[in-house]
Amino acid sequence: MFPSVIPACAPTIPDGLYHSCMAPVSLAVLIVLSLLVKHKSPRKSCWNGAPGLLSPVNFLEAEEHWGLVAAVFGILFSSVCVLVLDPDPLPFIASSSPRTREYWKIMALFYYPAFYYPLIACATIRHRAGYFIGSLLSWGHCVVHIWQKVDCPQSPKIYRYYSLLSYGPIILCLVVLSIWYPRLLIRSFTQEKPAAREVVGSSYYTAYLKTVLAKRTHTRSTRKANLLSRAQMYLSSYIYTPQEGFQVPLKLVLSVTTAMVAVYQVALLLFVVFIPNVQIVRAGMTKDVIILLVQFGIIPSENPGGLPGDMEQELNTARHYLWSLEVCYVCSLVLSCLLTLSMLMRSLGTHRANLKALYRGAVLDVFSCVRMLRPSQQALVCWVSFASFQTAFACLGLLTQQVIFFVCTVGFSFLVVIPLQMGTNMHLFKIMENMWPFWLTLVLAVVLQNLLSHFCFLKKHHLQKELTHRRALCIMTYLLFPINVLVGVLAGVWRMVISALYNAVHFCQLDISLLNRGVEAFDPGYRTYCHYLKVEASQSHPVMKAFCVLLLQLPGPERHTRLRPTDVEEGIQLMQPVKGLLKASRSKQMRARWGLAYTLLNNPSLLACRKAVLSDPTANGTQSCPDKP
Known part of the structure; x- marks a missing residue:
């Protein structure tokens, strides 16, 4: 080894x-x-x-x-x-x-x-x-x-x-x-x-536009979801399932791919650095080392001053401790990898929801404030480095989770599991036994406040709840102030633990900010993600690309052919690609035209230049004809 x-x-x-x-x-x-x-x-x-x-x-x-x-x-x-x-x-x-x-x-x-x-x-x-x-x-x-x-x-x-x-x-x-x-x-x-003028990805753009303009039938389900169905829906949110008419941008595919490779490389390095060395130490344990560990009290012994020949049980105990470290390390590493991969899969669904919201112009559904969806210097820099940031954050998130979960599993194993298994080193249980009046007082104080608040200080009146017995409420607030300080200390410790675990688990997700909404701009990962969305929504809008593809498919000016209304009917061509169905009624043509116009007007990439486009007939698509008076 x-x-x-x-x-x-x-x-x-x-x-x-x-x-x-x-x-x-x-x-x-x-x-x-x-x-x-x-x-x-x-x-x-x-x-x-x-x-x-x-x-x-x-x-x-x-x-x-x-x-x-x-x-x-x-x-x-x-x-x-x-x-x-x-x-x-x-x-x-x-x-x-x-x-x-x-x-x-x-x-x-x-x-x-x-x-x-x-x-x-x-x-x-x-x-x-x-x-x-x-x-x-x-x-x-x-x-x-x-x-x-x-x-x-x-x-x-x-x-x-x-x-x-x-x-x-x-x-x-x-x-x-x-x-x-x-x-x-x-x-x-x-x-x-393929044709020389065929645009790359034109089939996806037309399919997306066809899905957007398709007539939807809304069905309401009156059946209430039970606990099992809710659990299935929650677990399915961590598994990305493709949707018809939507394709994940290439940048997101690359970021997730490199992040998975990064998880594998970091996990492999963490594994080969720790596990073989611990196995070497466990195999090379000697009785002289056991005597030293017994003298320091690390390994319990019934006869600490005994001869080396009496240390066989202590030697097995030391090897069992090292084996427990290996198990804790492997379990924490596997858990960290699974959580990181599940967060990456869940982020794909969040990316899809955010992009679809920006495609339809719902900026406030994605960002906390109104933002202009136009490229800028900072947005381009963030767009270039998005995949690299996602990979780096996946590496750091895995390292952070490994450290936290390893400490937690080692503490639980050596303070709870091994003492219950071997009957030694019951220090935690002795502390809990000596402090049971303190814990009982805190539990009774919390239960008492909840019971009094429910039965005494709240009164239902016409389907509304009102305060009553306000004097007793003030007296209870004053008397329980010292007890609530101790309860607040425990709540603060729990808040730190939950914050650390939440931030460690969601560290690799760039679609959520780990800071408060007012200071989320200081989160470099979330800021990079927001600017990435701005560039993608403004430069890679599928409806805009479909509109450009349809314009490229029109006959060029060199052919001198007069276009008929059916030749430029994009909505009908997309909704009914079969030639036999092109003879649609006037109402269907108007509905398709208005659907396409409404989609294009809500295109975020065209909002910034709509006034200039509408004021300039040449830019709006009307070409000057010198032959006409």
Whole structure:
């Protein structure tokens, strides 16, 4: 179990050789992909020219290949986690001195995103060549990583299998990419080639608009929910279930994915740092150590001054104590992971409710005050760092929960469970036994106040409750003041415990503030989340995108075709996509038009510029016609 016992393993393909070969290949792939991207109207700008710089993914659009993007982000974050504890941050620079190691770590933070950049850029260009290159790259990375771990499954770092387990998410994500890219390549040959002007995610936007404009039938349930159904509803709130017509934004998918990878990496590190070392200590317990522990009173003994040969029972007791520490640590770690993952799943439902509320213009249903849903400098910075903040908060929340739950489980085990099991160290029960008059007095005082308030000081009168016997009420308030001070001390302790547990459990949730409503702006996580919602609601509104998609589908001015009313009837086309149902009545057409107009007018992204749009006929959609007088 000791790291020094395990010899250093040199794989057949070392990391230095692997990165030295794959880094130039990645750069060459980026150049080839950039040459494939040709714009019809080259510009002088470096970002929009031909060949253009590749964008990894459009985070403001409904991305179809969200699983591929999430897998690349999982690989990137896992590589950064492995980098933190690696003595050589850059693989092709070995034996770095401690003075320059931190500088190499900073360089590695920029190197790994560039190294894995082609894995996500191959899907961005939406070309068969890109899918083919992506398949080759993902297969190459996957085969090399699997070969390295099969060749050297053990390593002397922290724990013999820590390196193998820490690379598990990387290998899993690479396997996903190795399957996803060939699937895209095969689909590109079997499906028809999409139109050049087809907007990415247009199918989602039209489906969302169709769901919004669909006629709903409200059914009221007269059956009262029992306790079991309420419990099922409460548990189902922690399980995210997809809704028809709504797609979670890509940023949220990435934040939850990287947060789950972070929970795994942190939990693995906490486990391998503590459990193997405690097992080593438990296996190496000697009777000399037991005598020392008995002298300090840590382990009870019937004969503290006995010979070492009489310490067999005390040795078993010490090993049982260490085994109890292991059980408490594992239970607290499992509980922390489950709570963190459940909070992340619950936050997805909250994100969906908040986004749908902002889509329909209900700002006060999300924020505590009226806010303008428009992008700003601070909002853009928060939008860029939202997924990173969610990942970091998940790590810190898991660490906080682990410390709190471990202390609580150890205290409960060694103060309650083990004394009841072994009949020794009954200190807590002795304190409770000596203080029973004090606890009984507090309980009687609280019960007395509740009984008098219910039967004596409240009087029902015409379905209302009024105060009565006010003189006796004032006398009781004065006489019970010292007792209520002690009750207040216990209530204050309980308030601190509840606040600590609530904040520790909900620390990873950015959709709620851990501070009061008046000072919630000082909560960096909640402030980042609010600005993220503002950018998403103003720039990625599905109805706005559906409206733009419908405008792009109209015949261009170069065709010189006169549009008929049925050609621009977006609502009818969305509500009734079948050609036989396009001959609708006049009332249905008007209802569809008013439904679409009402939705667009309540679009938060158009509220800021409605006056300017309505005052300018050209901006409002009416094009100037020089042929008409």
